[in-house]
Amino acid sequence: MQFAPHTDDDIRSMLEACGLASVDELYDHVPAAVRLDRDLAIPQGLSEMELVSEMRRLAGRNRNVDDVVCFAGGGAYDHYVPSVVWALAGRSEIYTSYTPYQPELSQGVLQALFEYQSMICELTGLDVSNASLYDGPTALVEAVNMARSATRRDRVLVSQGLDRRYLHTLESYGRGSGYRVDTVPLSNGVTSSPEMAEDVAALVVQHPSFWGNLEPVSELFGAAHRAGARTIHVFDPLSLGVLRPPGDVGADIAVAEGQVLGNHLNYGGPYLGVIAARSQDVRRMPGRIVGETTDVEGRPGYVLTLQAREQHIRREKAASNICTNQTLMAVAATVYMSWLGPDGLSEVGSRCLAKARYAAECLGNLSCAELVWPDADCFKEFAVRPDRAPRDVQRALFEAGFLVGPVADDESLLVAVTERRTREEIDRFVKAFEEAAS
Amino acid sequence: MSGVGAPVRTTGPPLPATLREASRPGRRACSFPEMDVPAVEVPQDHRRDGRVGLPEVSERDLVRHFTRLAQINFGIDTGFYPLGSCSMKYNPKVAETVAALPGFQRLHPHQPEETVQGALEMLWRLERALCEITGMHRATLQPPAGASGELTGLLIMRAFHEKQGSPRAKVLIPDSAHGTNPASVTLAGYRAVQVPSDSRGLVDLGRLEKAVDDDVAGLMLTNPNTLGLFEEEIQAVARAMHRVGALLYYDGANLNAVLGRVRPGDMGFDIVHMNTHKTFATPHGGGGPGAGPVGVTERLEPFLPAPVVGFDPEGERYFWDSDRPDSIGRVHGFCGNFGVLVRAFAYVFGHGRDGLREVGERAVLNANYLATRVRGAYPLAYAGRPMHEFVATAKRFRSHGVRAMDIAKRLIDLGFHPPTVYFPLVVEEALMVEPTETESMETLDAFAEALLQVAREAEADPTPLREAPTTTPVRRLDEAKAARELKLRW
Numbered sequence: 001m002q003f004a005p006h007t008d009d010d011i012r013s014m015l016e017a018c019g020l021a022s023v024d025e026l027y028d029h030v031p032a033a034v035r036l037d038r039d040l041a042i043p044q045g046l047s048e049m050e051l052v053s054e055m056r057r058l059a060g061r062n063r064n065v066d067d068v069v070c071f072a073g074g075g076a077y078d079h080y081v082p083s084v085v086w087a088l089a090g091r092s093e094i095y096t097s098y099t100p101y102q103p104e105l106s107q108g109v110l111q112a113l114f115e116y117q118s119m120i121c122e123l124t125g126l127d128v129s130n131a132s133l134y135d136g137p138t139a140l141v142e143a144v145n146m147a148r149s150a151t152r153r154d155r156v157l158v159s160q161g162l163d164r165r166y167l168h169t170l171e172s173y174g175r176g177s178g179y180r181v182d183t184v185p186l187s188n189g190v191t192s193s194p195e196m197a198e199d200v201a202a203l204v205v206q207h208p209s210f211w212g213n214l215e216p217v218s219e220l221f222g223a224a225h226r227a228g229a230r231t232i233h234v235f236d237p238l239s240l241g242v243l244r245p246p247g248d249v250g251a252d253i254a255v256a257e258g259q260v261l262g263n264h265l266n267y268g269g270p271y272l273g274v275i276a277a278r279s280q281d282v283r284r285m286p287g288r289i290v291g292e293t294t295d296v297e298g299r300p301g302y303v304l305t306l307q308a309r310e311q312h313i314r315r316e317k318a319a320s321n322i323c324t325n326q327t328l329m330a331v332a333a334t335v336y337m338s339w340l341g342p343d344g345l346s347e348v349g350s351r352c353l354a355k356a357r358y359a360a361e362c363l364g365n366l367s368c369a370e371l372v373w374p375d376a377d378c379f380k381e382f383a384v385r386p387d388r389a390p391r392d393v394q395r396a397l398f399e400a401g402f403l404v405g406p407v408a409d410d411e412s413l414l415v416a417v418t419e420r421r422t423r424e425e426i427d428r429f430v431k432a433f434e435e436a437a438s
Numbered sequence: 439m440s441g442v443g444a445p446v447r448t449t450g451p452p453l454p455a456t457l458r459e460a461s462r463p464g465r466r467a468c469s470f471p472e473m474d475v476p477a478v479e480v481p482q483d484h485r486r487d488g489r490v491g492l493p494e495v496s497e498r499d500l501v502r503h504f505t506r507l508a509q510i511n512f513g514i515d516t517g518f519y520p521l522g523s524c525s526m527k528y529n530p531k532v533a534e535t536v537a538a539l540p541g542f543q544r545l546h547p548h549q550p551e552e553t554v555q556g557a558l559e560m561l562w563r564l565e566r567a568l569c570e571i572t573g574m575h576r577a578t579l580q581p582p583a584g585a586s587g588e589l590t591g592l593l594i595m596r597a598f599h600e601k602q603g604s605p606r607a608k609v610l611i612p613d614s615a616h617g618t619n620p621a622s623v624t625l626a627g628y629r630a631v632q633v634p635s636d637s638r639g640l641v642d643l644g645r646l647e648k649a650v651d652d653d654v655a656g657l658m659l660t661n662p663n664t665l666g667l668f669e670e671e672i673q674a675v676a677r678a679m680h681r682v683g684a685l686l687y688y689d690g691a692n693l694n695a696v697l698g699r700v701r702p703g704d705m706g707f708d709i710v711h712m713n714t715h716k717t718f719a720t721p722h723g724g725g726g727p728g729a730g731p732v733g734v735t736e737r738l739e740p741f742l743p744a745p746v747v748g749f750d751p752e753g754e755r756y757f758w759d760s761d762r763p764d765s766i767g768r769v770h771g772f773c774g775n776f777g778v779l780v781r782a783f784a785y786v787f788g789h790g791r792d793g794l795r796e797v798g799e800r801a802v803l804n805a806n807y808l809a810t811r812v813r814g815a816y817p818l819a820y821a822g823r824p825m826h827e828f829v830a831t832a833k834r835f836r837s838h839g840v841r842a843m844d845i846a847k848r849l850i851d852l853g854f855h856p857p858t859v860y861f862p863l864v865v866e867e868a869l870m871v872e873p874t875e876t877e878s879m880e881t882l883d884a885f886a887e888a889l890l891q892v893a894r895e896a897e898a899d900p901t902p903l904r905e906a907p908t909t910t911p912v913r914r915l916d917e918a919k920a921a922r923e924l925k926l927r928w
Contacts, residue, residue: 013879061556301911
């Protein structure tokens with residue numbers, strides 16, 4: 001493959017115009033000691049046909065969720081992605097463009113992002129959204145930094161119901177930023193009353209939790225507010241057609257993994273970091289934000305705004321270092337949310353709720369397994385404790401044609417049921433589970 | 439020539455109404471199968487009241503809306519996009535085809551390892567190739583963007599020094615550096631200390647040596663640097679850093695210039711981040727996704743984010759290696775922007791060793807050719823030979839009341855995406871031009887002619903520059919008003 005269009009004649013006349021005799025002369029000023037005096041140890045290039053064959057071979061060594069029925073969750077879900085989403089987000093005028101630094105040439109992406117921000121505000125009941133972050137866990141890191149900047153405090157309390165991947169990501173970045181992370185234990189599957197103190201910058205609660213359970217989030221956030229902390233809600237965007245939104249349960253900042261909004265599973269990325277907050281924190285928001293304004297003729301148009309927060313202006317004092325974000329995933333999410341509309345959003349939520357309940361009841365009735373939190377309410381995911389080691393059960397189920405997980409701890413694994421799963425699939429899955437677990 | 443007094447009107451197509459304005463109660467696009475399990479009530483205290491304010495539109499409405507938005511957006515597929523520092527090269531279509539294979543696109547991140555051997559093999563081979571290209575020992579593919587790679591690299595730097603006894607306090611940065619560098623330094627818990635450029639536009643070695651002490655953790659550098667110039671004294675720079683036990687960090691923004699010709703590891707760099715959406719042509723998506731793999735030398739390997747891909751040659755089996763006690767931990771929720779890495783793999787192995795070297799050579803040739811064609815009207819900010827991009831200055835037009843931004847906007851009316859303007863900050867009225875290797879001599883000639891035409895206009899009658907653009911859906915937008923009267927949602 002080669003996409004440079006130069007003919008030999010082109011190269012000759014271009015070199016001549018530069019007063020050079022050879023391509024090597026372009027590198028004459030590079031010290032000989034640092035020049036590579038051999039070929040790269042990478043195979044010779046491939047034609048497109050050969051490349052496609054090789055990629056098909058690699059892809060063919062994987063079993064994907066079209067080969068098995070997907071009951072896996074833990075932060076990535078097999079929701080239906082309608083054809084229209086990538087037919088539109090896949091328009092090359094959008095996906096081959098850069099960050100919209102020249103707004104007059106970028107009104108398409110800018111308007112799409114303005115609509116994205118608007119829909120995220122509608123969804124969350126909060127005042128302001130940015131134009132996207134990398135993924136859920138890194139969005140939480142940014143939210144924690146906002147809370148620290150707002151409170152000038154350095155300790156973060158996170159519920160033990162928070163997905164460990166979020167906790168681990170928070171801890172990695174904390175090594176540089178110097179905040180401390182403490183956990184609040186669970187009691188009967190939901191977060192217990194936190195011991196708040198004057199040094200706590202934020203309380204982080206995932207609701208529905210990693211375990212799938214609905215949390216007493218209003219009470220938890222109330223306690224945090226009384227101690228002067230910011231409240232951070234890690235939410236599931238597709239729960240918000242049926243569950244009270246972050247803005248209604250007392251969240252100051254809400255973050256989410258936006259993969260569920262029209263993005264493919266992609267083995268973990270690219271996904272979509274969603275963040276929304278109240279007006280009080282708008283100047284602490286990280287990343288790109290699109291605003292509406294007018295042009296010299298008074299016509300409405302869109303620009304990147306509040307750039308004084310950002311790294312290219314503020315440099316070492318910036319709110320965040322983010323530059324490239326996940327705009328394309330945000331555009332896909334915008335198409336998906338519009339495809340759903342208000343009715344579709346509650347339809348997806350109701351179906352997840354009903355199908356997860358149906359699956360949980362069936363699995364709970366098996367003699368070889370029990371629900372980890374039988375008394376908790378769940379949304380689309382729940383934890384099961386099989387008689388056999390969960391990793392063995394996961395493998396056996398895969399062989400039987402079902403993907404479950406992740407393995408949540410030594411004893412249990414998660415089962416997620418999206419709107420895509422049919423009763424017939426759930427019945428077959430329960431049967432296979434019984435065989436795998438006993 | 440524009441008439442005096444007659445107001446200029448844009449001739450561009452109008453913006454579509456927002457989806458909220460297009461919304462009609464009861465209209466919908468989605469459909470669902472018959473419900474096949476009993477309905478469940480949401481517990482009272484968790485139930486949302488009322489409907490969410492999402493648009494109610496038909497699928498046809500959606501298609502026309504986003505098609506219109508695409509049509510008023512400029513991408514590489516639309517035309518020449520010489521945005522300096524961004525390597526806006528052609529994005530091969532085959533990369534989209536292979537990334538959409540269900541065997542990549544439909545993989546769940548919690549699948550057991552033995553069911554994703556092809557994905558792990560792909561990641562392993564990509565890591566090996568990126569290490570070979572940069573002269574590094576091992577790499578992490580987790581960081582989802584360049585800035586994320588920077589922070590990852592700096593956290594590795596911090597972990598390394600901590601293991602030696604002290605994290606140290608300062609990181610040095612050239613005054614021409616991209617804004618993400620100092621921002622990442624702060625997030626890594628360091629203080630950014632600026633090092634000035636000399637009269638050649640290179641790091642001032644004397645001033646650097648004065649700034650170096652044993653409280654310096656490292657230096658972040660691009661090479662070629664942000665002015666498009668090769669740091670010829672790079673070995674002396676590396677010696678100055680290593681002498682006090684500090685590390686040298688390579689910002690890979692400009693890696694395209696030296697592919698297959700010069701490797702950061704051979705220049706003495708210890709940590710390297712790459713931008714796949716620049717060097718390896720993964721589409722930038724209007725602002726992302728990217729991917730920012732980070733390579734390190736052997737002594738820094740223990741600190742890489744966990745997990746990394748492992749390979750067991752006995753069993754010919756790939757696996758996730760999570761048992762890494764000195765690791766800085768996780769920097770992404772899963773294993774990075776996998777779908778982007780598939781495209782980067784296709785680019786690297788599609789081009790192969792000669793192809794990659796030619797990519798670099800032709801990028802440098804194109805930049806030099808274009809610089810030669812326009813430097814009479816737009817002098818280069820520094821005298822040295824440009825590599826894959828050049829920084830010119832438009833300051834001589836200031837006496838005609840013309841700024842770099844006016845030139846940029848006029849280029850839009852002539853059919854081109856403008857170069858980067860006002861960056862790097864050390865150059866007055868900077869125009870930073872990066873043509874990339876995928877542009878033909880004819881395109882470069884046409885762009886050069888346009889730039890020269892704009893220079894003539896600037897001197898004769900700059901009205902078309904000041905009024906530009908007039909061919910777009912909107913004309914110049916009031917950014918001050920946007921920040922003053924915040925309207926961030928409908």
